[in-house]
Amino acid sequence: MRASLLPILRCPRCRAEGSLTLTARRSDEREVREGEISCGACGGAAAIADGIVDMLWDAPDFVHREAAGLDRFAEVMRADGWDRERILALPDVHLAYWYAQGRAMKDVLEMTSFAPGERLLDVGSNTCWASNIFARQGLDVIALDIASAELQGLRTAEYFLESGEVYFERLLSVMYDPALASGSMDYVFCCEVLHHNDHANLKRTLCELHRVLKPGGKLLIVNEPLRFLLRPKLDHGREVEQYEGNEHVYFLHQYLRAARAAGFQIARPWLRGVPANARRLAPEHRFAGLERALRSNPAGRVLIEANRIARYAWRHVIAGDRSMFLTCTKPASPEVPPGARHA
Numbered sequence: 001m002r003a004s005l006l007p008i009l010r011c012p013r014c015r016a017e018g019s020l021t022l023t024a025r026r027s028d029e030r031e032v033r034e035g036e037i038s039c040g041a042c043g044g045a046a047a048i049a050d051g052i053v054d055m056l057w058d059a060p061d062f063v064h065r066e067a068a069g070l071d072r073f074a075e076v077m078r079a080d081g082w083d084r085e086r087i088l089a090l091p092d093v094h095l096a097y098w099y100a101q102g103r104a105m106k107d108v109l110e111m112t113s114f115a116p117g118e119r120l121l122d123v124g125s126n127t128c129w130a131s132n133i134f135a136r137q138g139l140d141v142i143a144l145d146i147a148s149a150e151l152q153g154l155r156t157a158e159y160f161l162e163s164g165e166v167y168f169e170r171l172l173s174v175m176y177d178p179a180l181a182s183g184s185m186d187y188v189f190c191c192e193v194l195h196h197n198d199h200a201n202l203k204r205t206l207c208e209l210h211r212v213l214k215p216g217g218k219l220l221i222v223n224e225p226l227r228f229l230l231r232p233k234l235d236h237g238r239e240v241e242q243y244e245g246n247e248h249v250y251f252l253h254q255y256l257r258a259a260r261a262a263g264f265q266i267a268r269p270w271l272r273g274v275p276a277n278a279r280r281l282a283p284e285h286r287f288a289g290l291e292r293a294l295r296s297n298p299a300g301r302v303l304i305e306a307n308r309i310a311r312y313a314w315r316h317v318i319a320g321d322r323s324m325f326l327t328c329t330k331p332a333s334p335e336v337p338p339g340a341r342h343a
Helices: 003-008 061-079 084-088 096-111 129-136 154-161 199-212 238-243 252-261 288-295 298-318
Strands: 020-027 032-039 045-049 052-054 119-123 140-145 169-172 185-191 213-225 323-329
Touching: 003 020, 084 154, 096 129, 096 185, 096 213, 096 323, 119 129, 119 199, 129 140, 129 154, 129 185, 140 154, 154 169, 185 199, 199 213, 199 252, 213 252, 252 323, 288 298
Parallel strands: 052 169, 119 140, 119 185, 140 169, 185 213
Antiparallel strands: 020 032, 032 045, 045 052, 213 323
């Protein structure tokens, strides 16, 4: 870690902000590699090892079990041929899972006007591929995860950092109580990670991500798996059960309700960053003339809107098998009292 990270951390035990001090024991030209962070308010201490700050103080047992599962899964990846070169190529590898991640990242970069120097939190950073991409955009990035395992945790960051071309911080912390100061982030990025919360911690996580964002800051959620009426996914996560991944699956309305309760303003999730006028047929489409005629009168517009709602309900509530793309904004002025958000 670098000393510049210290002011935006908070003690995970007493939740005091501005109470932490840094003791560096070994540093190099890049960062503090070994050392300790201590809290003047409660006396708690966090170790720094290989540049990673360990703020998993007093974490519950299920967090440690999930982190141990990621260690075991890293061994499976090694046996399957994953190595440094393959990680450095992410997300551009020939696997359907990574195609979806690469497409999502392309959408995020196209729809969001990032400015160099803005601060972004990458929640559940895992292999740190997204942290690397955001850091190359000039953002000040913090990769947050519960695991430090190489190939499945924060030590994977060394593959990207060792070139000296990019830098981002690495923080061991839980997403439902991140060890970060309030109002310290311009963006929070969540890629296929929120479903690792049970229902209570999902609501708590969204409240905490609201807390760490600055007024006007954005929460970017991509590729979050969803449950549907005709695809309930009752066995979701069974294939990774042996790794204790704490997998859950929710309906779209459960995410929307939890995000609104946390105080977020929500962009319509089904647009996935596509401009509103992209919902109209292209001029060369064979039915474009019919659509223009329908839009020219009130009854036609009602028909078009009813059709859109029906198609949305079918694809996103009843029978679909789609992932959630959602952009949320923390209002510039609070609209929900903090106590109400946690109710």
